[in-house]
Amino acid sequence: MTNPILSVKDLSVRFGAATVVDDVSFAVAPGESFGLVGESGSGKSTILRTIMGLNQDWSGEILVDGQPAASDSRRKFARRVQMVFQDPYASLHPRHLIGKAIAEPMRIHGMDNADARALDLLDLIGLGRNFAYRYPHELSGGQRQRVAIARALSLSPKLLLLDEPTSALDVSVQAEILNLLNTLRKELNLTFVIVSHNLAVVSYMCDRLMVMQNARMVENVTRAQLRNGELKADYTRDFVAASRL
């Protein structure tokens, strides 16, 4: 890949004595949607968190837009990469109004019209600006996840890391959120890295995916290979078989 927007090389992450990510490498092209798949505990979320700088003890190389993630100031980095977390019930401040939650990153970055832009973002993600004056507890899970997406988009990043974005939601709501994410990716030219244990979601959302097991990379496949069953590793085949049932 010539100019990947995200390149991870020989990444290892340790929690004390345990190695939770072991020598993982992958690269994501601009505009691509890349999936990380595996059982819980396989290290896929840890990779996202490490990219975001939420884990300290790691080795290897993480480049975003060709620049080492660690060399960037946190602030500059936040404008390029943002993350959406799994549980929309835990990721929003319960006592901040929705409008404030979305405007906060922009305020931290000293941007003008943070509040006005927050309202625009609420329109963009399909909730409407009236939601600015509500609290998280007044919103359903799907509505909250939309807010989390709006907040992640507030600094206009190019790369969005999505950690199980729909696994806490009803299937009917999942469909709406996945459609929204796809629309946003097209309109805003975003790159996605999506972590999920749901192979159907990844096959629907991602052009390419990496399968992980026990902290290690098992196999990299394209969507076409996944769908045609062109899989090399036994583990991947088992995983696909269990998901197809």
Next chain:
Amino acid sequence: MTGALAEIRNLRIAFPTENGGWHQAVRGVSFSLGREKLGIVGESGSGKSLSGRALLGVLPDYARVEADVLSFDGIDLLRASRGERRKLRGSRLGMVLQDPKFSLNPVMTAGAQIMEAVRIGNRRISSAEAKKATLAILESLHIRDPELVFDRYPHELSGGMGQRIMIAMMVVREPDLLIADEPTSALDVTVQMQVLSILDELVTRRQMGLIFISHDLQLVSRFCDRIIVMYAGQIVETLNAKELGAAQHPYTKGLLACLPTIDGPLSPLPTLQRDAAWMDTL
């Protein structure tokens, strides 16, 4: 149905609202259950968990529960005293909850929690025997090293293992009816299949009745004999699990259609178009 294990007729559950009124969360649910696997599916807020909990009698005191019939094995649960109902819960009715992280006692070892369940059922049992029963049930749940797991605390166990501990606590008393509320939604697909096959084995071997509450239609249709689909506190459709594809109600069809599949098209997913008429299908 005669000889039904559990019978619910016209169950209504309401919660007080801020303005002094009542919010009807369950609106006239009726079904009877034999020694079979019954699935209840629906979105969050459809009343599926509440219906299961009403049977157990574990709804909060401020909830208003009314029914024409609410019975378990011929026992009228509406007339039963608190003590009688507690006794039923301890022995003949069991419930497995969704998330082992929140449902197990974090400061007790897995073994101690299962032993506690054993000893509540039989207070005269010696602790050596209770431990033996605990190890036996762990083994029957396909845990490879029961002795090791016995001494582990919940935070030292994976989700799948924790879920099996919860199942062990419930089935060690050999209940006649097990209510499993999203027992596998916190688990990975591979572990999910394991846990389901364990449940299936137990239900078949011990001739239990099982109510399986889930939002996952596909999963329920593979696992259960019969499916009840709930929407906004009512049953919209009852299906033979094998005939999920022949579902008639637009809500059931909508739920099925909005699932992405591994081989499915990449066009936008159909979303559920809710029809106000579904609110009063009955």
